[in-house]
Amino acid sequence: MAFEWKDRYNLGxxxxxxxxxxxxxxxxxxxxxxxxxxxxxxxxxxxxLLQELxxxxxxxxRYEEELMSKYQYxxxxxxxxxxxxxxxxxKSISSRDIDSEQQKTTLEIVDFxxxxxxxxxxxxxxxxxxxxxxxxxTF
Numbered sequence: 001m002a003f004e005w006k007d008r009y010n011l012g013x014x015x016x017x018x019x020x021x022x023x024x025x026x027x028x029x030x031x032x033x034x035x036x037x038x039x040x041x042x043x044x045x046x047x048x049l050l051q052e053l054x055x056x057x058x059x060x061x062r063y064e065e066e067l068m069s070k071y072q073y074x075x076x077x078x079x080x081x082x083x084x085x086x087x088x089x090x091k092s093i094s095s096r097d098i099d100s101e102q103q104k105t106t107l108e109i110v111d112f113x114x115x116x117x118x119x120x121x122x123x124x125x126x127x128x129x130x131x132x133x134x135x136x137x138t139f
Contacts, residue, residue, distance in 0.1 A: 003027035003114050009121045011129035013139045016067070019060045020121055026053045027113055034106035043099050046106055053113070054090045061087070064125075071137055073128045082124055086116055 005024045010017050030049045033042055061083040068076045089112065098105045132139075 003031055003110070003117075009118065011121070011125055012133070013067075013129055015139070016064065016125070016129075019056075019063065020117075020125075022056060023053070023060060023117055026056055027110065027117065030106065031110045031114075034103055034110055037103075042102055043095075046098055046102060047095060050090065050093060050109070054087070057090065058087060068128055071132055071135065073131060075127060079124060079128070082120060086120070089116075 003024045005021050009020055009024075011020075026049065030046070030053065033045055033049060036042060065076065065080060065083070067073075068079060073079070093109055
């Protein structure tokens with residue numbers, strides 16, 4: 001499944017891990033909705049879930065960036081750039097595309113989002129978690 005939480009995503013920062021799990025949970029709901037194969041129009045539900053994902057993502061990124069700033073993470077600029085790219089990608093999703101080809105478009109979105117999130121946690125976020133640990137910062 002596209003949005004499946006795995007233990008390897010745990011960074012050892014309880015609040016961040018909880019927020020990452022929430023992002024996966026919202027993403028999984030988008031995926032489940034996209035997989036419904038019926039004759040109903042799910043446009044409003046899809047758009048509502050994508051908005052929830054965007055809102056929670058923005059909240060999470062603010063929290064993460066405040067934490068990085070507080071503990072003077074050395075690569076905070078790259079993190080901010082990555083976060084901005086992801087948010088802009090979600091915002092650029094065309095409601096017209098979702099309306100005309102709901103399942104196809106939503107699955108493409110889910111694929112991008114799940115790959116980006118899992119890769120970002122595994123590589124980028126792990127870097128700040130390791131730097132915090134090396135500095136003796138515990139949570």
